[in-house]
Amino acid sequence: MALAAEPRLLIADEPTTALDVTIQAQILELLVELKQRLKMAMLLITHNLGIARSVADRVSVMYAGQLVESAPASRLIHSPHHPYTRALIRSVPELGHAGSRLEGIPGTVPGLGRWPTGCRFAPRCSQVRADCSTRDPEWLKIAADEGVRCPYTSASVPGS
Numbered sequence: 001m002a003l004a005a006e007p008r009l010l011i012a013d014e015p016t017t018a019l020d021v022t023i024q025a026q027i028l029e030l031l032v033e034l035k036q037r038l039k040m041a042m043l044l045i046t047h048n049l050g051i052a053r054s055v056a057d058r059v060s061v062m063y064a065g066q067l068v069e070s071a072p073a074s075r076l077i078h079s080p081h082h083p084y085t086r087a088l089i090r091s092v093p094e095l096g097h098a099g100s101r102l103e104g105i106p107g108t109v110p111g112l113g114r115w116p117t118g119c120r121f122a123p124r125c126s127q128v129r130a131d132c133s134t135r136d137p138e139w140l141k142i143a144a145d146e147g148v149r150c151p152y153t154s155a156s157v158p159g160s
Contacts, residue, residue: 006038013045028055049092053077058145061085064110064120067139071146081142081153083125119150127152 002010012031016024032055035042046052052059053073060070061084069082080086090103107124110116116123122132129152137149 003034003038007040009041009043010035011043011045014047015044016046016048016051024051031055049077049088061088064115065112066115066120066149068121068149069147071142075146081148082121082150083127083153084121087126 016027019027028051031042044052044055056073059073059076061068061082063084069076069080069085076085077089080089087105091105105124110120116133118133118135119137122128125132137151139147139149140151141147
């Protein structure tokens with residue numbers, strides 16, 4: 001029904017949640033085909049970076065209501081900078097790696113509006129530093145089409 005009026009933008013919020021893999025693939029294939037045929041933009045909201053990698057041109061990652069990283073999809077998936085993005089990618093199962101353990105992200109997501117002081121990801125971050133819990137990280141532009149909200153990534157720390 002959302003596509004009947006041939007919109008210029010389709011917002012698809014978790015369109016494949018709770019679907020089996022076969023149906024999920026069919027839905028994603030249909031969305032990509034409709035996007036091209038109707039020449040529309042699509043904002044895909046998902047927790048599944050595997051889906052984002054296969055469908056999106058660009059990926060933006062949010063944590064606790066805040067943008068933490070944004071880049072072209074292939075660059076973000078293959079060279080993530082933010083510790084949360086890296087943790088998300090490590091938690092995605094890969095074909096051909098049966099029996100390998102997925103990494104979880106320790107801790108819990110803060111309650112809505114109960115953000116920690118400083119970096120919102122600091123309480124769960126494996127690379128946390130002393131000032132992470134006192135200083136709100138600024139958005140750092142890494143390239144014309146790429147940015148991250150962490151001063152301690154290899155992309156933003158000189159000489160690392």
